[in-house]
Amino acid sequence: MIAAPDIAAAQPAAPREASASADAATRADAFFRRGLRLYSDGKYVEAESELQSAWELSPTFDVAYNLGNTKYQLKKHREAAQYLSHALRHWPLMKAAAKLKPTAEKRLAESRAQVGALVVTAGVAGAEVMVDGKAVGKAPLEGEVFVEPGEHRVEVRLEGYGPASKTVKVAKGGTAVAALALPPLQSEGQEAAPGARAAEGGSAPGAAAGAPVAEMPPAVPAYPGPEPQKRSWVPVIALGAASAVGLGVGIGTTVASNAASDDAREQSAAIIQGRGQCVRPESAWVGPCEQVRNDASRADTLGNVARVAFIASGAFAIAAATYVLWPKPKRSESAVALPVVHSDGAGIAVMGAW
Structure with missing residues (x-):
């Protein structure tokens, strides 16, 4: 017989037990070898009987594999699936057995497609x-229980617990789950729980006799409230940078505006010294007067740009300070501070939901 390698050494057995075990192993090996010869000769019915006897004495993976193959040849797909699945669950890490594994997997799949499976x-x-009234093992079961397609009655029993049962329907090639819960039995003289005494007509401690006992609702833990969000410094950096840019633009345009204004004043003084005027200038003074107007207009435009830049710079600085000094919002709050800039001044608009 092919046997899986030992994992742990067994405790020494008593002489009588060791003798009985050795005798069972010898008999199982004899049944197994006769079963293999009969299987090789195509005598599957006789092989089934021999291998079944070997299984009852020694339920090892190799007996399960050959018994499953025999059941497969006899078209007993439910039993074939049961034995082949057991063999695959206990398949050893042996090179000699590795080449047989694909056959076991293929025949299990073919048999599995013809029957149903229960997960209990x-x-x-x-x-x-x-x-269906036949014991199939003890919980937790090692694997699926293969059954013929249709309805099946599943029961579980254990001393000290009430029985539980369920009828399930499984389709061909399908799987059905039977999840059963065993209710514990109350032993005689065992004191019932307070809730059980109240249900039986007794009174809870502190309650008047015969008065209904109100069931206290479960305690609800206090909600600690939303956690404050962590302060992000990205807006502060962005607003500070924007304020610095606005300040730089304001200074630059102020300098340019002053230069243009100086140019206009110098040109106007030169016209006056040459006894000219720009209200109705003579042809000699048309060009200089036009230059004076252009310089004055440029100075005015640059001055307006400088004012807006200074206002925007201040607004961004105020927004950065507001963001830093504003109380940290809760997770349920959302507030945004935005600068508002116009020609007459600037301010902060705070939008949010509380």
Whole structure:
């Protein structure tokens, strides 16, 4: 027989137990070898009987694999799926067995497609699981329980608990889940819980006899409130940079405006010294008078630009200071401070929701 390598050494057995175990292993090996010969000869019915006997004495993966193959040849797909799935769950890491694994997986898939599968949970370890009145193992089950398509009655039982059952329907090739909960039994003399005594007509401590007992609602933890958001310095940096740019533009345009104004004054003085005038200038003074008007207009325009730049610079500086000094908003609050600039001045607009 092909056997999986030992993982841990077993404790020494008593002489009688060791003798019985060795005898069972010898008999199982004999059944197994006869089953393999019969299988090779195509005598699947006889091979099934021999391998079944080997399984009852030694439920190892190699017996499960060959018994599953035999069931597969006999078109007993439900049993084939059960034994082949067991073999694959316990497949050893052996080179000699590796080449057989694809066959097991292929035949399991083919058998699995012809039957249904049940996934049974009992909630309590050790509970006996029964399908259609037949015991299939103890919870938690090692794998799926393969059944014929249709309705099936699933039951779980365990001493100290009430039984639980459920009828499930499974389709061909499908899987159904039967999740069962075992209710614990109350032993005699065990004091019932306060809620149970009240339900049975008793009174809770502190309540008048016969008075209804109100069920206290579960305590709700106090809501600590939204956490304050962390202050971001990106807006401060951006607003400070914008204020500096506005200040620079204001200074630059002020200097340019003053230069243009000086040019206009000098040109006007030269016209006056030459006994000219620009109200109705003579042809000799038309060009100089036009230059005076252009310089004056340029000085006025640059002066307006400088004023707007200074206002914007101040507005950005105020916005940065407001952002820094404004109380940190909660997560449920959202506030935005924006500078408002116009020709007459500037300010801050605060928009948000509280």
